[in-house]
Amino acid sequence: MSSAASWTALAAELREWRRTGRRADFWWRDDDASSRTPALERLLALSRKSGVPLALAAVPLAWEGPMPEKDTCVIMHGCDHCNRAAPGEKKTEFPALESDDAALERLAQAREQLARLAGARFIPVLAPPWNRLRESLVPRLPEAGLRGLSRYGPRRAPGHGLLEVNTHVDIVAWRRDRGFVGDAEALDLVVGHLAARRSGAVDSAEPTGLLTHHALHDAQAWNFLERLFAESRAGGAIWLSPAQVFASTG
Secondary structure, eight states, rough: OHHHHHHHHHHHHHHHOOOOOOOOOOEEEEEEEEOOOHHHHHHHHHHHHHHOOOOEEEEEGGOOOOOOOOOSSEEEEOSSSSOOOTTSSSSSSSSSTOOOHHHHHHHHHHHHHHHHHHHHGEEEEEEGGGGOOOOGGGGGGGTTTEEOOOOOOSSOOOOOBEOOOBBOOEEOOOOTSSBBHHHHHHHHEEEEEEHHHHTTTSOOOEEEEEEEEEGGHHHHHHHHHHHHHHHHHTTTOEEHHHHHHHHGGG
16 A cells, blocks of 8 residues: 555545544554653654644653653653563563562552652553553552553453553554654554444544654654644544543543
């Protein structure tokens, strides 16, 4: 599928949503924030210019310097983003060999730290590094003061008194060169998730989540984001704020 065809496919999918009397909704999460770098400043400027709200997933124990402006919501990207995986285990901050109690204690301390740093901008939501969190921890996250969870892929049935809202469109080619995946591949993910929601193949109430990593963006990635925000809104879609997405996590 060419880039032009992909943008055409997005417009067509958004028309289908409108035809059924619905508005497609999106939300935006950016990972790995730990300081006010030039790339992060560009991200924040894009959010302001486009009017698309941002959920900035910050690493509590690695953060240096001042937090972003008051209109940027901050969620928790693990504790320190250190890989603790055992040999043969996929990268994770929460390895199988660590007890649940020890992991929850780390999470609680990191949450308190980020809440102090971000103040009213903080939303008690965990976006685990590498989108990995062992399932035994999920129902116990409220013990660490966390009321929401965000991973990658269509969410499962909600439960545990915890609101999970995931991302579904990762624009980084992690298994290739860690560059931009390209317009066609990114838009295939966008259109695929929207179509699956519309058909009921996945949870239709879960907004389509865009996942970015500002430190890795090249010119093509930045251009894609600007066009996605413009084209989606032109097609009648809305971009929800993190406060709206996690409205019940206060």
